Amino acid sequence: MPRIRALVVDDEPSLVRVVAAYLRREGFDVTTAGDGHEALRVARQVHPDVVVLDVMMPGIDGTEVCRQLRTFSDAYVIMLTARAEEIDTLVGLSVGADDYMTKPFSSRVLVARIRTMMRRPRADAAQSDGAGSPEAAPVRRFGELSIDPEAREVWLGEQMVVLTPIEFDLLSTLSSRPGTAFSRTRLVQQVWGPAWFGDERIVDIHLGHVRRKLRDDPGAPRYIRTVRGVGYRMGAG
Structure with missing residues (x-):
């Protein structure tokens, strides 16, 4: 190595x-x-x-x-x-x-x-159940937002959004299960790995960065929604 x-x-x-x-x-x-x-x-x-x-x-x-x-x-x-x-x-x-x-x-x-x-395991690898042969993950679309897990690219309309590796992994994890509420503990385990230890507010910091880059107003979110008492989820409604 x-x-x-x-x-x-x-x-x-x-x-x-x-x-x-x-x-x-x-x-x-x-x-x-x-x-x-x-x-x-x-x-x-x-x-x-x-x-x-x-x-x-x-x-x-x-x-x-x-x-x-x-x-x-x-x-x-x-x-x-x-x-x-x-x-x-x-x-x-x-x-x-x-x-x-x-x-x-x-x-x-x-x-x-x-x-x-x-x-730490990458978000998409951590979510694989290992069943069958690996297949290219489809591009995930949320209105103007497109997330390509294979290319590790994010687009907002015609504009590429530049994310850090951890920011991408958090967004990829949330977008892998639209509508599912992820606790901060679960996000830490899937993105940083189960051996990580520290303040779970780090999730809020990074998702705050992602929201700003996506121009996603926390008061009227289009993509990343706060689930009070739990954590975060992606999806409409």
Whole structure:
């Protein structure tokens, strides 16, 4: 198996050294950066599989780095926050991160989070019952919205909608069973995998990003509907 390429970005040199050393001991190919400008330059050069990114940095902060990163990279992004309250702020920002951890954190837990993301089952594979020979999944249509599970493409009318891997997997999971209410726990298990652990509000964050990209008003949804006390579902009515 190829080594996982990790980029660690933080303006605290001591934290960068500790995290980088631990990741290297675990077999990762690690590159580091001390600020947002350097992070974007290095990411274009090394094409990381995962980016561990601090939120609060001088110059370009982590949320802006993540936004710019998403224009040229589909790397998994784990945001590091100094306070738990910052996660609530990130909920309202469409920055495209895949996971969030609060400082101080355990390097062992960080590695576990990364490995879980890298090996998590894709949504459509998780839903296969294994019966019969594999067949190409049909394109799913919801009014103007088209979801192609095989090509991993989403179209809104004639315009392609660019989603992160996790955003696509959440949308694909919901669209695989229109009208079925999925709890946050079930979505976490099917998208992140049963070994994932953390705050289930991450589902709300990512589906908030998807709704914005689909121009789907939560107050009058066309595609993704909130089921109070349960979670989310797709479909009219």
